[in-house]
Amino acid sequence: MSAIIKTEHLCYSYHTEENKKVQAVNDVSIEIEEGQFVAILGHNGSGKSTFAKLLNMILTPESGKIFIDGKELTSPDITEDDIYDIRRQIGMVFQNPDNQIVATIVEEDVAFGPENLGIPSDEIRKRVDNALETVGMKKYARHAPHKLSGGQKQRVAIAGIIAMMPRCIIFDESTAMLDPLGRREVMDTIERLNRKDGKTVLHITHYMGEATRADRVIVMRHGSVYMDGTPKEIFTRVDELWEAGLEVPQTTEFMHGLNELGLSLPLDIFETEPCAEKSAEAILKWISDHK
Amino acid sequence: MALDISIGQYFEGSSVIHKADPRVKLISVILYITVIFLAKNMFSFALLILSAIALIIISRIPIKIITKGMKPLILILVFTAILNIFWLQGDTLVFEFGIIHIYLEGIMTAIFMIIRITILLIGTSVILTYTTTPIALTDGLEQLLEPLKKTKLPVHEFSMMMTIALRFIPTLIEETDKIMNAQKARGADIGSGGIMQRAKALIPILIPLFISAFRRADELSTAMECRCYRGGEGRTRMSKLKLRAGDVVFAGTFIVLGALIIIINIYAPGFNLAY
Ligand SMILES: Nc1ncnc2c1ncn2[C@@H]1O[C@H](COP(=O)(O)OP(=O)(O)OP(=O)(O)O)[C@@H](O)[C@H]1O
Ligand SMILES: [Mg+2]
Numbered sequence: 001m002s003a004i005i006k007t008e009h010l011c012y013s014y015h016t017e018e019n020k021k022v023q024a025v026n027d028v029s030i031e032i033e034e035g036q037f038v039a040i041l042g043h044n045g046s047g048k049s050t051f052a053k054l055l056n057m058i059l060t061p062e063s064g065k066i067f068i069d070g071k072e073l074t075s076p077d078i079t080e081d082d083i084y085d086i087r088r089q090i091g092m093v094f095q096n097p098d099n100q101i102v103a104t105i106v107e108e109d110v111a112f113g114p115e116n117l118g119i120p121s122d123e124i125r126k127r128v129d130n131a132l133e134t135v136g137m138k139k140y141a142r143h144a145p146h147k148l149s150g151g152q153k154q155r156v157a158i159a160g161i162i163a164m165m166p167r168c169i170i171f172d173e174s175t176a177m178l179d180p181l182g183r184r185e186v187m188d189t190i191e192r193l194n195r196k197d198g199k200t201v202l203h204i205t206h207y208m209g210e211a212t213r214a215d216r217v218i219v220m221r222h223g224s225v226y227m228d229g230t231p232k233e234i235f236t237r238v239d240e241l242w243e244a245g246l247e248v249p250q251t252t253e254f255m256h257g258l259n260e261l262g263l264s265l266p267l268d269i270f271e272t273e274p275c276a277e278k279s280a281e282a283i284l285k286w287i288s289d290h291k
Numbered sequence: 292m293a294l295d296i297s298i299g300q301y302f303e304g305s306s307v308i309h310k311a312d313p314r315v316k317l318i319s320v321i322l323y324i325t326v327i328f329l330a331k332n333m334f335s336f337a338l339l340i341l342s343a344i345a346l347i348i349i350s351r352i353p354i355k356i357i358t359k360g361m362k363p364l365i366l367i368l369v370f371t372a373i374l375n376i377f378w379l380q381g382d383t384l385v386f387e388f389g390i391i392h393i394y395l396e397g398i399m400t401a402i403f404m405i406i407r408i409t410i411l412l413i414g415t416s417v418i419l420t421y422t423t424t425p426i427a428l429t430d431g432l433e434q435l436l437e438p439l440k441k442t443k444l445p446v447h448e449f450s451m452m453m454t455i456a457l458r459f460i461p462t463l464i465e466e467t468d469k470i471m472n473a474q475k476a477r478g479a480d481i482g483s484g485g486i487m488q489r490a491k492a493l494i495p496i497l498i499p500l501f502i503s504a505f506r507r508a509d510e511l512s513t514a515m516e517c518r519c520y521r522g523g524e525g526r527t528r529m530s531k532l533k534l535r536a537g538d539v540v541f542a543g544t545f546i547v548l549g550a551l552i553i554i555i556n557i558y559a560p561g562f563n564l565a566y
Contacts, residue, residue: 058516084519092517099510102518104426104458111529113518124529146461160518 002070004168004200005032005055005090010064012050024050026223027064032202034167037194039211039231040204042220043245048204051220052170055202056090057083069167088117091161095173097153098146106148106156107132107141113164124163131159134197135189151182155189162193168200169193175205187213208235208249212270219244232268251275258282300360302421307537308350309422313431315538316418322545323414326552327407334559335552336406342548343410346417360416361409368405375401429453434532440523447523455511463504470499 012025024047032038042048053059055066057073066073068086094100103109107128114124132138135155145153154174161169171190175183187210194201203214211217217234219227221244227234235241238248238256248256251272255265263282269275308316330339347357381396419428433450440446474495484492 053513056517058513084521087517087519092514094510094514096507096510098462099507100514102458102511102515103454108426108529112515112520115527115529116519116521118525118527121527121529121531124527128529144461145458146465164518 002034003031003067004034004069005202006030006067007055008065008067010051010054010066011062012047012054012059013062014050024223025054025061028220028223028225029064030218030225030228032168032200034200035194035198036216037191037201037214038203038216038218039214040202040218040220041206041208041211041246042226046220046244047223048220049172050223052092052172052202052204055170056087056092058092084117088113088164089167091164091166091169093154093157093161093169093171093174095176097150097157097177100157100160101145101153104144106137106143106145109145109156110159110163113160117164127163127165128159131163134162134193135159136185149182150178151185154178154182154186158186158189158193166199168202170202170204172204173206174203175207175210183207183210208247208252209270211235212249219246231270235270236267238267255279262286300416300420301424302352302356304351304422306349306351306422307541308346308418310537311422311541312532312534312538313423313427314435314532315534315542316423317428317431317435319542319545320415320418322542322549323418324411326545326549327411327414329549329552329556330407331556332559335555336403338548338551338555339410340406343413343417346414350417350422352417352421356421357413357416360421361412364408364412368408371404371408372401375404425457426454429457430530431532447526451523459507462507463500466503467496467500470496 008029010025010028011023014022014024016022026047028051040048040051050059054061055068061074064074068089071082072078073082073086101109102112110128110131111124114127119127129138129141132141135158137152137155137159140148140152140156145156148156158169158174169190174190175186178186190201190203191213193199201214203210205211212231212235214231217227217229217231218225219234219241226244227237227240235248235252238252241248247253249270251270252267255263255267255269255275255278258279259265259267263286265278265282269278311319327339330336347354376393376397377391379394379397379400380392381394383395384392385395385398386393423431429450433446436444436446479492479495483489
């Protein structure tokens with residue numbers, strides 16, 4: 001497998017009105033393989049959104065290099081057309097579905113991206129139908145977006161990106177504003193896009209439960225990569241996560257607490273039932289040992 | 292608020308007029324307005340009234356809705372009638388009292404004026420506002436004005452702005468409602484007091500609304516950039532409007548109507564009553 005996204009010593013800073021410099025992304029060098037499901041975690045202001053916006057050239061890096069599929073975005077001879085091609089390949093879904101939907105009819109909105117790309121009408125029609133099918137919103141094709149639920153709106157926004165046929169989709173806290181049901185709908189959609197359609201997924205989130213479903217977890221802190229590994233590797237390093245102002249999955253927190261009382265439980269079980277079984281077993285054993 | 296401004300006065304339906312191409316409807320309305328002002332005598336007016344009745348029947352829009360839409364017009368109609376009756380001079384004096392002279396021509400003109408304005412309103416609302424969604428109308432207008440794009444007129448930008456405005460009106464109404472409730476819960480007194488007091492009470496609603504609208508605009512523009520938006524150039528459309536035989540017949544009807552009225556005007560000039 002080859003790296004679809006690669007960054008080398010990427011830096012970016014914002015300049016505020018008072019002429020202050022905020023270093024939002026600081027020396028980030030990572031490689032993301034095609035087809036990977038990567039969760040990006042980090043405290044508020046740790047630079048996650050800025051990093052994401054650098055990858056599809058919404059922001060231009062201050063220094064460092066970005067390669068998409070081996071092509072250097074930061075090279076001086078990159079043209080405007082190249083940038084639009086990158087934006088097509090690296091789709092992005094944001095937090096508030098209301099502020100991403102452009103049209104007054106669901107299918108017209110999904111068509112917006114392909115229309116911008118200048119694709120012929122009948123091809124757009126096919127893509128729109130497929131995209132709506134993929135997110136399970138075919139029934140609502142002719143509906144007005146403002147009458148849908150949050151989760152449904154967000155799935156429409158995802159369909160709008162899928163219709164551009166990207167290879168990678170970045171979700172910037174796309175589940176943050178949704179209720180538990182909407183969050184599950186969207187998470188299931190994201191997971192299906194990755195597992196079934198082979199899309200590379202970068203999922204920025206504050207929900208640890210969602211991050212445990214990824215192949216890889218990257219933790220950012222003060223604009224840099226603080227931790228990088230599989231969910232099991234990352235979430236067992238409870239103290240370091242707390243240090244970065246993050247939570248750990250509830251199961252891990254529970255078992256970590258029991259361990260501090262003298263048990264020795266594994267921290268890398270993220271499903272509730274196995275966690276409960278393992279804990280109960282260990283507690284019973286502890287009781288019989290201390291009789 | 293149950294108010295649904297986004298669809299305007301659109302009245303859901305599946306009549307021939309609902310289904311007609313919005314471009315054809317726009318052209319038809321222009322034709323119809325022309326025809327209305329061509330009509331000059333009793334026969335042509337009779338024909339106009341018949342055509343308006345036919346339009347209402349074909350569109351299957353309840354007469355109640357149409358009369359309701361006419362209400363704001365009554366004042367204008369009355370005013371026009373009075374103006375014509377008292378000011379217009381003619382040959383046949385009907386009534387005289389002091390400085391007031393009322394002529395037959397004045398009365399006739401007033402009647403025809405009222406008929407014209409009424410039919411104009413029925414025509415435009417039945418052909419356009421009641422039977423066309425705002426979005427179809429914007430689309431139709433954009434595609435109709437497409438030749439003007441060569442003259443550097445921002446046709447696409449205009450229609451994009453209309454679309455986004457239509458898209459965000461319900462969102463912003465919902466938001467206004469939320470802010471108002473939040474301020475009320477904090478004891479803000481919105482619906483009472485003098486004009487100045489009420490205007491002042493609006494400030495704590497408008498400021499958060501504007502701040503949020505600007506934030507939305509900022510996020511929307513980023514999202515549009517992410518979806519490769521770069522203006523109208525090189526852009527295609529999913530639903531290219533296609534003319535069907537029915538559309539041609541629809542517009543043709545108005546041309547025939549116009550021809551008939553011109554013929555009546557020429558061959559029955561004795562009955563010309565309006566000017
Ligand atoms: N437009 C901006 N102008 C100035 N500073 C900004 C701007 N956007 C972000 N910043 C600053 O850059 C830093 C990184 O912000 P960023 O939005 O990338 O963080 P984040 O990890 O996405 O946070 P969150 O979890 O809150 O979304 C923060 O300190 C933030 O205050
Ligand atoms: Mg962010």
